[in-house]
Amino acid sequence: MSELFTFIQGRWDPAVTYPQIVWPALVVAYGVFAVTFASLFAGITSWYERRVAGRMQCRIGPNRVGPQGVLQWLADGFKAFLKEDLVPKEADGILYRIAPYPVFVGVFCTWVILPYAPAVVGADLNVGVVFLMAITALVVAGIIMGGWASNSKWALLGGVRSAAQMVSYEIPVGFALLTAVIPAGTLSLQGIIAAQGGAPWNWMVFHSPATFIAFFVYFTAALAEGNRTPFDLPEAESELVAGYNTEYSGMRFIWFFFAEWANLYVIGAVVAAVFLGGWRLPGVGIEQQAASLWLQFAGACLFVLKALVLVNVIIWLRWTLPRLRVDQLMIMCWKYLVPAGMVLVVVAVFWVFVERGMPGFARWVAFLLCATGFFLVGLMFWRAWYNIKYGGDRLYLKFMV
Amino acid sequence: MADFGQYLANIKNSAVSIFEGMAVTFSWMFRRPTTIQYPDRSEKPVRDMIPERSRGVLEVDVKTCIGDLQCQRVCPIGVILIEMDKAPDGKGRVIKRFDIDVSKCMYCGFCTEVCPTNAMRHTHEFEGCSRDIRNLVLHFVDEPVPPYKLQKDVTPPTPPLGEILRTRVLRKWDASYRAWESKYVPPPPAPGGGSAEAQKGKEKKAEAQKAEEKKAEGTVEAAAEQPSRPAAPEPLPVPEGIRAGDILEAVEKAKSIPPAKAPESPAPVVAVPPPEEKAAAPAPPEPEVPPKDHVVEAIHEEQPWTKQLVKTPEPEVVHGNVDLTAEPLRVPETTDRSAAVDMEPKAEKPSRREVQEAVPEKPGFVPPPDEPDRPMLDRVLAAMPGVADCEGFCGYPSCRGYANALSSGGEFEHDLCDRGGKGSADRIALLLRKMKKKETVKTE
Amino acid sequence: MNEQTVDTFGNEMMTLNMGPQHPSTHGVIRFVVTSDGEIMQKAVPHVGYLHRGIEKIAEGIPWQSFTPYTDRVDYLAAMFANHGWAMAVERLAGIEVPPRAEYIRVIASELNRIASHLVAVGAMAMDIGAFTPFLHGIREREKINDLMEELCGQRLTYNFVRVGGVSSDLTPGWDKKALAFIEALGPLLDEFNRLITGNEILVKRCADVAVIDPRTAKSFGLVGPNLRASGVDWDLRRDQPYSVYDKFEFRVCTGKGWRGRVGDSYDRFVVRVDEMIESVKILKQALGGIPEGPVMAKLSKKLKPPKGEVYAAVESARGELGYYVVSDGGEQPYRAKIRTGSFAALSAIEALSCGLMIADLVVLIASFDVVAPEIDR
Ligand code: SF4
Numbered sequence A: 001m002s003e004l005f006t007f008i009q010g011r012w013d014p015a016v017t018y019p020q021i022v023w024p025a026l027v028v029a030y031g032v033f034a035v036t037f038a039s040l041f042a043g044i045t046s047w048y049e050r051r052v053a054g055r056m057q058c059r060i061g062p063n064r065v066g067p068q069g070v071l072q073w074l075a076d077g078f079k080a081f082l083k084e085d086l087v088p089k090e091a092d093g094i095l096y097r098i099a100p101y102p103v104f105v106g107v108f109c110t111w112v113i114l115p116y117a118p119a120v121v122g123a124d125l126n127v128g129v130v131f132l133m134a135i136t137a138l139v140v141a142g143i144i145m146g147g148w149a150s151n152s153k154w155a156l157l158g159g160v161r162s163a164a165q166m167v168s169y170e171i172p173v174g175f176a177l178l179t180a181v182i183p184a185g186t187l188s189l190q191g192i193i194a195a196q197g198g199a200p201w202n203w204m205v206f207h208s209p210a211t212f213i214a215f216f217v218y219f220t221a222a223l224a225e226g227n228r229t230p231f232d233l234p235e236a237e238s239e240l241v242a243g244y245n246t247e248y249s250g251m252r253f254i255w256f257f258f259a260e261w262a263n264l265y266v267i268g269a270v271v272a273a274v275f276l277g278g279w280r281l282p283g284v285g286i287e288q289q290a291a292s293l294w295l296q297f298a299g300a301c302l303f304v305l306k307a308l309v310l311v312n313v314i315i316w317l318r319w320t321l322p323r324l325r326v327d328q329l330m331i332m333c334w335k336y337l338v339p340a341g342m343v344l345v346v347v348a349v350f351w352v353f354v355e356r357g358m359p360g361f362a363r364w365v366a367f368l369l370c371a372t373g374f375f376l377v378g379l380m381f382w383r384a385w386y387n388i389k390y391g392g393d394r395l396y397l398k399f400m401v
Numbered sequence B: 001m002a003d004f005g006q007y008l009a010n011i012k013n014s015a016v017s018i019f020e021g022m023a024v025t026f027s028w029m030f031r032r033p034t035t036i037q038y039p040d041r042s043e044k045p046v047r048d049m050i051p052e053r054s055r056g057v058l059e060v061d062v063k064t065c066i067g068d069l070q071c072q073r074v075c076p077i078g079v080i081l082i083e084m085d086k087a088p089d090g091k092g093r094v095i096k097r098f099d100i101d102v103s104k105c106m107y108c109g110f111c112t113e114v115c116p117t118n119a120m121r122h123t124h125e126f127e128g129c130s131r132d133i134r135n136l137v138l139h140f141v142d143e144p145v146p147p148y149k150l151q152k153d154v155t156p157p158t159p160p161l162g163e164i165l166r167t168r169v170l171r172k173w174d175a176s177y178r179a180w181e182s183k184y185v186p187p188p189p190a191p192g193g194g195s196a197e198a199q200k201g202k203e204k205k206a207e208a209q210k211a212e213e214k215k216a217e218g219t220v221e222a223a224a225e226q227p228s229r230p231a232a233p234e235p236l237p238v239p240e241g242i243r244a245g246d247i248l249e250a251v252e253k254a255k256s257i258p259p260a261k262a263p264e265s266p267a268p269v270v271a272v273p274p275p276e277e278k279a280a281a282p283a284p285p286e287p288e289v290p291p292k293d294h295v296v297e298a299i300h301e302e303q304p305w306t307k308q309l310v311k312t313p314e315p316e317v318v319h320g321n322v323d324l325t326a327e328p329l330r331v332p333e334t335t336d337r338s339a340a341v342d343m344e345p346k347a348e349k350p351s352r353r354e355v356q357e358a359v360p361e362k363p364g365f366v367p368p369p370d371e372p373d374r375p376m377l378d379r380v381l382a383a384m385p386g387v388a389d390c391e392g393f394c395g396y397p398s399c400r401g402y403a404n405a406l407s408s409g410g411e412f413e414h415d416l417c418d419r420g421g422k423g424s425a426d427r428i429a430l431l432l433r434k435m436k437k438k439e440t441v442k443t444e
Numbered sequence C: 001m002n003e004q005t006v007d008t009f010g011n012e013m014m015t016l017n018m019g020p021q022h023p024s025t026h027g028v029i030r031f032v033v034t035s036d037g038e039i040m041q042k043a044v045p046h047v048g049y050l051h052r053g054i055e056k057i058a059e060g061i062p063w064q065s066f067t068p069y070t071d072r073v074d075y076l077a078a079m080f081a082n083h084g085w086a087m088a089v090e091r092l093a094g095i096e097v098p099p100r101a102e103y104i105r106v107i108a109s110e111l112n113r114i115a116s117h118l119v120a121v122g123a124m125a126m127d128i129g130a131f132t133p134f135l136h137g138i139r140e141r142e143k144i145n146d147l148m149e150e151l152c153g154q155r156l157t158y159n160f161v162r163v164g165g166v167s168s169d170l171t172p173g174w175d176k177k178a179l180a181f182i183e184a185l186g187p188l189l190d191e192f193n194r195l196i197t198g199n200e201i202l203v204k205r206c207a208d209v210a211v212i213d214p215r216t217a218k219s220f221g222l223v224g225p226n227l228r229a230s231g232v233d234w235d236l237r238r239d240q241p242y243s244v245y246d247k248f249e250f251r252v253c254t255g256k257g258w259r260g261r262v263g264d265s266y267d268r269f270v271v272r273v274d275e276m277i278e279s280v281k282i283l284k285q286a287l288g289g290i291p292e293g294p295v296m297a298k299l300s301k302k303l304k305p306p307k308g309e310v311y312a313a314v315e316s317a318r319g320e321l322g323y324y325v326v327s328d329g330g331e332q333p334y335r336a337k338i339r340t341g342s343f344a345a346l347s348a349i350e351a352l353s354c355g356l357m358i359a360d361l362v363v364l365i366a367s368f369d370v371v372a373p374e375i376d377r
């Protein structure tokens, strides 16, 4: 925020003359922006996800409300608001009622540290990564509250599953982020972005073998933290009816899902910032970008774009994979991700010396990893093409149906 | 070490299989979805995409039914109800009743297989949603029809599949009684009205008169060959914008009111307001706007194909077993200038209250004075006439059921009792208000 | 419900009521689950929510008129239920079915088997959390439904196989369409396998879950794919050939313990996928060799089979579907009893459930492919 303020002061005289007015106004404006962005994103994603899911399942998806159905989320939200707000008779009334809000707050508070441009960030905390992990832990409080207060066995099982899952997956998340923090040398998200470059081979994900794997570890663990398939056990609808929100209806039910969809963006944005170069534009220095309004804007757009691509991947994963069992979830965490994370941290530390000692070799490895990454993407397209051919189908690119 | 190999194999398997799975779902992003956007965005109406043999809702062409009751006998669940009767002239028999309870039918096809003349058929209609389960009992006979005589080397005529059902029956499916009635009851007189309308009305009247004459001829012919079979009457010349279905229903409506049977001198029909009123205020006709009294129909109306279907007026009259020859003058009567205008759908549907007021006062049920000491149920019950021949317009099995629902707060509509009319409705409204007051007092 | 359930260590158990309305109970079945958190001690199935008294109805209506009711025994594979009843009555009354009718019966049955298995594997994947395979299965099944509608006029409740033959002949061009469909089905099944069958998460969820060894399987009276997945090589189509099945070459698929032990849930999944491929083989042979002729035997309108009793069974998608019918020489059956695979499978659940997790119970139910109306009739 202060960067933004300084940035504005440099261009707009009243900001210098009346800082006591402009500063609070700026804070409020940014807050409004963040909440609006988050809400719009969550709403539209709820529609978008269904459209994508539809196509993946050879269906169409909601396309009637508004052009192509984009207003579907408004219709759904409106319907939910009109519904009766049921509180089960035996439920713990107060806890039951406030449970959605911690979930909501936990997700929305991460917007404080999401950086859009060199000057556009809520607060460039020097413990940004730690803040991120801490504040998302609030979500679990809400979910347990909801599960407990519903006074239903299904909801309780969902809540307890969620608690176990989120607490466990904090650890791989921490390790994976640490792997990225070590080469960057800072916990601040802006710092991590600044340590990367605009071109893909300068991204953190291709920095070293350790960060390359840490990317996948973080992505997996973040999915688990965000209760997304294949880790959506707390709300496993085929086992626990709907998990912790079994008893919820109407508006409160929507809050939970609102938070879940907003969380999609958070996952995408954090991965984009930490591993994929954030707002860095290729071939543009940081000072140069910080000085120009348009370059900042372009950087913000690029950042959002990267985040959206990742959101797409999350949606895509959800509509492909089955769900793990509870014990397998724990095995996955404690036997695969946590040991991997530990090794990664060690390798990352080791790589710092490699970089210092053999910068040429490190560069070469980065190029190689980058090539691997693009090869994987290309392979995916080829496999998809193969599937279309093999199934005796033709390419059909009409998305507006 | 083997364990560690397994460990790595697990990781590899997961990665590869997830990658493969994602490739499949990804490929479907670029393949054609299989959805058919029913009902309004399919290339053809879904009804026409259905294969030939498909077994949809049953229809029966009573004109070619020989009345051998085979279908009734073969049906495993007794869906079909046929009543035969002695013909009024004493010779032969007539089919008095032919009902199919679609809500019970399991579409097995036995009845259509046994029918010797192909009178009983499965149509391709499948949209069986209705507001009232009673609408699902399809009545195919309005006036007793003589059964068809099977002759050698003569194939019984078959009307296009589904036509009888669509034009006669399905239109009424979703209409609640009130919606149905409100369409055919004249609106309260409104000021104004242009000469153009009057002109139009005159034309219509002329046409209607022509129809009348034709009808009369038809009667004569029919009377001549009575015992064998009434001749198919000439298709009614239908005034522009009025669909045959409307006329048919108007006929039914007209019949439902016990008329003085006088074919030579058309008597005024009760439901039509007196001529002075009509002359003063012909309601503005809007012939192109179809009645949108229920959703299914509305959807149908929007589609070009359904428009076509509905707008072919002649065949329904031919096949739709209303024996027009028997009562030739009723139709022209109701299609008289102003009646035709009245039958037009209104641009705005009158509100329930308006309809209520527009209903010609039922000669007076006045509920007995209220007795405040008795239980609420009894008081509400006393507000209804409780006649035996009530047709259950309120939707409850008995007056008591309706009264019970009202007095327990489960029903809020106070004006459902049709036989009781305004007297009942007002009394019930009063009681409901009292009840509410009492409750609030209690809770406070 | 109120009984206190305590395990050996004095820990109190939790009683969970799963169903009759629960997303994974496939209809209305109810399980009373006694569990210690996620791990179940037992799950007791309670049936009867869909009992319609079909067997009793049979006693009150003519022999031929019972076919539409058999449709309702198993709505996912109605052709087999039709077929079984027709066979039972034909054996009682000694009716000779024309060969063309037999071929059409086989074709329709095998198509129906594919449709039913597609739903079974799709629904199992859905219970495990993957929604997409289910809809990919439904997509193919929809094409089969279209074929069936063209053939017999109805998409689910066919009423096609009648006593003495089938209700109608193939429509012109139908066999070409069916051939084109089964030609296209092969690649799509491969795609389905890539999407879900090989998926490591599904394998881990199903492998070694609820293993049934051959002896247990036989003692519970499991039939069909559930029995074969346990390694018992038994298929009525090959071992007690009825209709014209003895004319076709096909392999009986048994569980091999692909990714775990023989008889686990994953085997039950894979056996069904394999059977679809075998059905495609049978269909190709049957469509190629279909003879000309009538499709219905000459029957009197009022059938009166002689006094006696008969048991006729077909290999339905859910295993042996048997009709035990007693005739007293009248116009209506004296008694009819239907033996269905789902009911036997359900009886095994209580014994198998001890020590499973709640998520495994869902897999177990899905892997048995129980259909609620078939359990209760
Ligand atoms: S289709 Fe079957 S159930 Fe329906 S009326 Fe005909 S015989 Fe009866």
Ligand code: SF4
Pocket (backbone or CB within 6 Å): B060, B064, B065, B066, B067, B068, B069, B070, B071, B072, B082, B111, B114, B115, B116, B117, B118, B119, B120
């Ligand atoms: S519809 Fe057919 S079977 Fe039924 S009574 Fe008429 S002619 Fe006979």
